[in-house]
Amino acid sequence: MAGKTLYDKLWDSHLVHQDADGTSLIYIDRHLVHEVTSPQAFEGLRMAGRKPWRNSSIVANPDHNTPTKDWDKGIEDPVSKLQVDTLDKNMKEFGSLVYFPFKDKNQGIIHVIGPEHGTTLPGMTVVCGDSHTSTHGAFGALAHGIGTSEVEHVLATQTLVAKKSKSMLVKVNGKLGVGVTAKDVALAVIGITGTAGGTGYAIEFAGDVISDLSMEGRMTICNMAIEAGARAGIMAPDEKTAAYLRGKQYAPKADQWDAAVQYWNTLHSDADADFDAVIELEGGDIQPQVTWGTSPEQVLPIGATVPDPVNEADATKRTSIENALKYMGLTPNTPITDIKLDKVFIGSCTNSRIEDLRAAAVVAKGKKVASNIDVAMVVPGSGIVKRQAEEEGLDKIFIEAGFEWREPGCSMCLAMNADRLSAGERCASTSNRNFEGRQGPGGRTHLVSPAMAAAAAIAGHFVDVRNV
């Protein structure tokens, strides 16, 4: 009999009940909550007279609607304010393990603050009404996004109705070149799988490139598993995982630490485990990536030219390319490095951690943002990231270069607050989605790594960060 995959182990250790058709109840250890996808769930509980099963599983904070500047003015949009106030009210009424209200010194993007406080641990199941919950798989947790009805279900029952996914192994061998980052790996993988290639799968990322990455880099890759269509991305925990967690507030305490690490060491795919699909790529082949279209799979290396639809034989794909070029205002065969930009956004649950800001600061140091860039903003992922960056003087580097240094939040990743693109504006963004209208109606998004975004801000157009 074949061995177990990491996904098998995580699934089996949380299986409460299984029906004959495979429909299962899995136990949920950690429930992350933010203001956008939870109000209707709490309202549902209230209407049914139910209480949360285990409110100590809840880690919450507002992030999507919160402004990233002028915090003293509060939230000016009344509709956004009501949603944030509703989360305050629900947390007060129903209780939680961790709640950082708006303007708390630790508030930030939910997928950044969870790991920072040690509330995401190897071997856990983690859910959140947010598709980028896959981020937490970097710790060897089974983590994925759920809908609001499921948020209510988890609140009420501490379980999720689920069917086991198929398993895919994405193995990234060798070493990354200088200037090539976790974001480029994520985009390169999506370029291979397509945005639907991971549908129905949990993706395990492995290989030397993954082992060499920091926890921040690993989170960036798992974060974007959903952009490959997979609800969950996972990585086996190792010494780096344990080192990251040691001493964090909700990590295992000294008397339980050894037992915990001993258990975490079992959380890897067995050598003889079978995967339903395997993709292997060489880290050394991966170039800095830039998306040119309106789907993350429409991605190319920095040295490439924008595709020409006449070269696409498949009719549906050809139409997609034509639609994307039209929306993006791009002409076929244009070199990526000729694409001029209006705005630059460094932030989001994909790339707003300390390592991301350091990588961008290295490029920005002593330089100036190009005159054609209206706004270049850096939005740290959390209060903790912000303070750390300020201690290292990164804020000064950014401000001197002409970047805006903002308060933490989701910001222009999805533009639910005031940070957004106007119609026709073109942005180099370290976020995760380049969908039409994602960063503002009519806005044009190109996804890149933090270093590539900073280099583009300085040049005013895309450049190969390896030549900067």
Place this chain on the structure above:
Amino acid sequence: MKAFTQITGLAAPLDRANVDTDAIIPKQFLKSIKRTGFGPYLFDEWRYTNYGEPDMDCTNRPLNESFVLNQARYKGAQVLLARENFGCGSSREHAPWAIDDYGFRVIIAPSFADIFYNNCFKNGILPIVASAEKVEQLFKECEATEGYALKVDLSSQTVTTPSGESFSFEVNETSKHNLLNGLDEIGLTLAHEDKIRAFESNHQQQQPWLFA
């Protein structure tokens, strides 16, 4: 939950692959704390030529005449024909809420994104996966025939076209049962309360640090 048994409904063809949840319901409408009222904003950026805001009265907004759902012949459609990877992107349940509120009860596509697919069942919407060839056939027939209506029967798992041709589709037994009967999933799960408590107690013994 709303039950779904059988409908015969007008079909409308949305000829785009990878329709994402940002397109289905743009982010500004996610600020609502309600589950209802999203229908007028479904596909907002494709449907209207001006920028939509929450609570906006849509009756006099300028329509994008070239958008398929704005064509008079598709008014009142209940079956949405779509292309591959429909509903990709975010987990927002506002997407199926908007689709339901607009009046669609069935979506037929070659493939759906996982989270969106699950979310449909929680809201009485039936997502049907059909082969790319079958979907292509339905698109062609629908575009060629005004008033093209499909009969969708969950119990027999069949779709019947106006010419009487039928094809069957797959659906998970539990999802089917719950949808046919409009069952409250939380209530069903709580029938296993003892099992959940026993699991939890054992889990806590094995990994006490998870319960800190």
